Structure formats: structure tokens, C-alpha cells
Amino acid sequence: MSSSAATKTSDVLIIGAGPAGIFCALGLIAQGDTRHITLVEKGLPIEKRSCPKLKTNVCVYCQPCRITTGFSGAGAFSDGKLSLSTDVGGDLPELIGHDLAQKTLERCDQIYLDFGADPHVEGVENPEAVADIRRRAIRAGLKLVDAPIRHLGTEKAQELYGAIQNKLAESGVDLLFEHNCDDLIVEDGHCLGAYISGREGSFEIRATHTVVATGRRGAAWLDELCERHGIAHESGPMDMGVRVEVRNEVMDDVNNVLYESKLVGYPNPFRDKVRTFCQNPGGFVSQENYDHDLAVVNGHSYKEKKSPNTNLAVLATQHFQAPFNRPIAYSQQVGQLVNMLGEGHILVQRFGDILDGKRTWPDELSRSNVVPTLPDAQAGDITSAMPYRTMTNIVEFIKAVDMVVPGFASNETLLYAPELKFYSNRIVMDENLDTNIEGLFCLGDSSGWTRGLMMSSVMGLLAGERIAEHS
Numbered sequence: 001m002s003s004s005a006a007t008k009t010s011d012v013l014i015i016g017a018g019p020a021g022i023f024c025a026l027g028l029i030a031q032g033d034t035r036h037i038t039l040v041e042k043g044l045p046i047e048k049r050s051c052p053k054l055k056t057n058v059c060v061y062c063q064p065c066r067i068t069t070g071f072s073g074a075g076a077f078s079d080g081k082l083s084l085s086t087d088v089g090g091d092l093p094e095l096i097g098h099d100l101a102q103k104t105l106e107r108c109d110q111i112y113l114d115f116g117a118d119p120h121v122e123g124v125e126n127p128e129a130v131a132d133i134r135r136r137a138i139r140a141g142l143k144l145v146d147a148p149i150r151h152l153g154t155e156k157a158q159e160l161y162g163a164i165q166n167k168l169a170e171s172g173v174d175l176l177f178e179h180n181c182d183d184l185i186v187e188d189g190h191c192l193g194a195y196i197s198g199r200e201g202s203f204e205i206r207a208t209h210t211v212v213a214t215g216r217r218g219a220a221w222l223d224e225l226c227e228r229h230g231i232a233h234e235s236g237p238m239d240m241g242v243r244v245e246v247r248n249e250v251m252d253d254v255n256n257v258l259y260e261s262k263l264v265g266y267p268n269p270f271r272d273k274v275r276t277f278c279q280n281p282g283g284f285v286s287q288e289n290y291d292h293d294l295a296v297v298n299g300h301s302y303k304e305k306k307s308p309n310t311n312l313a314v315l316a317t318q319h320f321q322a323p324f325n326r327p328i329a330y331s332q333q334v335g336q337l338v339n340m341l342g343e344g345h346i347l348v349q350r351f352g353d354i355l356d357g358k359r360t361w362p363d364e365l366s367r368s369n370v371v372p373t374l375p376d377a378q379a380g381d382i383t384s385a386m387p388y389r390t391m392t393n394i395v396e397f398i399k400a401v402d403m404v405v406p407g408f409a410s411n412e413t414l415l416y417a418p419e420l421k422f423y424s425n426r427i428v429m430d431e432n433l434d435t436n437i438e439g440l441f442c443l444g445d446s447s448g449w450t451r452g453l454m455m456s457s458v459m460g461l462l463a464g465e466r467i468a469e470h471s
Helices: 019-030 073-078 092-096 098-114 127-139 154-170 216-229 248-258 327-341 351-356 362-366 388-404 453-469
Strands: 006-015 037-041 081-083 143-145 149-151 174-177 180-187 190-198 201-212 233-235 238-247 262-265 274-280 284-290 294-300 309-318 347-350 414-421 425-427 440-442
Touching (some): 019 098, 019 154, 019 453, 073 216, 081 453, 092 453, 098 453, 127 248, 127 388, 180 201, 180 216, 201 216, 216 327, 238 294, 238 327, 238 388, 248 274, 274 294, 294 309, 294 327, 309 388, 309 414, 327 414, 347 351, 351 388, 440 453
Parallel strands (some): 006 037, 006 201, 201 440
Antiparallel strands (some): 081 149, 180 190, 233 425, 238 309, 238 414, 262 274, 284 294, 347 414
């Protein structure tokens, strides 16, 4: 970056307007911090975030993707589920302590309620039915994690985060949308700000405190910065899998009792951890686009609009050993192979066809009880691109889940790929969230410590309050 670029100043620079960045700003404001805050976001403000696919029925490959970027980040825009338990959402409690994590989670939950979240909590009304599901899970060799859920819904989440966006603007936060962070300014072990570019050109923002909170969307970018600037990090576990879609009738018992069931298993022969994630009753399978036109599958669920299907992720966790330490790049390569088979589209395959060792054909999908909610998904053969170990883990896990949810492993169950979670690069930090670079905080899913909306919010709020203490 040229030293002749224009220079601006800010007391606190936040890069990324997902939950971690947003709650960092809210934490500063709530402490009465009067310093200047600048929040830089690659995407659009909340009121302009609308996926063209709702009208076109096909992905038009927005740059950047309006589902993964913009105010509130990817998770809030796509679904908006708040897990009200520290048992899910990453490893932040191990870093800061479980008591502090739980207390901060409760404070974050109240903030969400204050901005209009639905007070109803899913999964706490029928303990006898939960116990029955748990018994079935135990018989199948699985563990049920029954975390209470506050479901915002895709459309309601936009309203809620719109109110938060207005609050930040009214509080004097400088919101820079459609701006990229090209690099950090790091000198002699100190972060002094960042190089920013937008429609008006390139410039520097010099800041006392710089916060990187770029979410899963920015995890690979942050990985590059770690190597460039000596930000201490370590390779964490990699999650890779598929998005499963079945009829609502198959999932009714679980949907009605828990809304989102989290099942964990360690199937033979590899004994790797496999889990369900992001369950969407009456939901819709969706496509997200990352850098280099990488198409990744995800799922939405709305408060009002419903489909006849339920979708959820099945993710297999793998820990790579030395000398390999590039799990994000590995995931991207696998995703690109799957995309290649689908000519840039998400691949979909029937579970029965996987067991039979054949690809799925479009006319076979048209005869199925399960009508794909991602209409432009390409019928094909996922197993031709996904690693053998990952597919074996997924197949054996789906068979085990069938003992808990009869019909889950039916021949017509749909599997979409690739489902990739880019948070395997973990930033080394202490319990105060300090990194080895003075003045630099790394928060949320891109830091590798959180997975999901609520724990990202928790990490952001704590960081904002920490920064406020150093006014």
C-alpha cells in the first residue's frame, strides 16, 4: 500500500459488521465511551441486503454475496438463531471461563430482547419428550445437546439488526459500507490501523485499537494476515460436510419438541466427531458465494414463510497433523472440486443413490417426495469430489440418526454439497482477548473461537467493554 494514500484517524476501528463487530461497538457505547468509532463493512447496509435469487430463482453471483456480507453478517441474515447455552457455539468459554461466558450470554440475550427479539424460547416446554429423544440418541450411540433456541427468523432478524444499525448511527459510529480492508498497518508489534479502499479510492485509517471481526466470510483473509504480520495463530479442527433435506413429517417429533436438535456422534471406522448443525424446520436450502466464486450451501428459516421440508447440516470434524497446517485452503479446494462437477452450482444427491454407488439424475429428483428447496441445485455425484473419510463419516452418522429420527436415512433424503465452515484458523489470545500484536483484537468466527451468532455477540461485547476500560 502506497504511503501517499490519504490518512484518516479513529480511536477504535472495527472491521466487519457481523455480530462480533456490532456488539463490540454496542459494548463501547454502553460504557459511555465517547471516543470515535469507525465500522468498516465490505457489504451493504441492512436495508439494502436482498438476495436477487428471490426474484430470479437462480444465483446471479453478486460481488460480494449479499447473503454472506453486509450489516449483521452471514448467520443473522440467513437464519437468525440464538443458542442460549454455552455448550454450543465454539470454545470461547474455555478461553474466558464458563461463568463469565454464561453471564455475558445472558446480557447479550437481553440486548437482543431490547431490540425486538421474540421472547419465546424453543426447546424448553416438554422435558418428557426431550428425555425420550435423548433415550433414542443414547441407543444409537449419539449425544443429544438440547440447547434452548431464540429464533429470530431471517426476515425478523433484518428488522432487529436494522434497529441496531440505527442505534449505532445515532450514537455517532461512522459506518463505512462497501469498503474493503486491504491490509492491517502493523509496525514493531503494534497494530496502528488498516488500509481501506472504497468507491472514493484508497486511504489509511489510523486507530489506537483495531478490531478484526470478519466472520467465516473473512477467515481465509485473516489467515493470510496472520502469516504476513506474525499474528500468533494455530491450526484448529476443520468442519466439512453436507446439507441434508427431508420432509417435515420425518422431523416433526424433533421439530415440535426442540426446534433445533444437536446430535453428536463418533461413527466407525474413523471415530471422528460428526454433528448436526443449523436445523431449519420448514426452511429453505440456500447458496452462499465466497471468494473466487466458491459456492457453498447453507440453510434459511423464516418466521412466517415455510416450506414442506426441514434442512440441517451434517458436519464431520477432522484434525490435521503436522506438517500440514492449511485446513482452510484444503476446504476451499474440496469446495472447488464439488463446484466443478456442478458447473458452479451446488450439487444435490439422494442418499439412496450414494448407497447404491450411482449419481442422481434430474428426472429422479422430480419423482421424489422431497422436492428440493434449492431449485438450481445440480443433480449429480457428491462422492466424486468429497474426501472418502468425510463421506464415510457422514454416511455412517446419517444411519445412526435414523435410529433417533426414523426416515432420516431414507433413499430419497437429499444431500447438498459443499457445506464448509471456515473457522479452522484460531488466533492465539489470552483470557482478556489480547493478541500478541498490541492494539489488535480478533473476534467472532474468523478468530476460530466462536461458531454462531450468540457466542460471537458475547465475544464482541466483552471486547468492547475491555477497550472501554483502556480509555
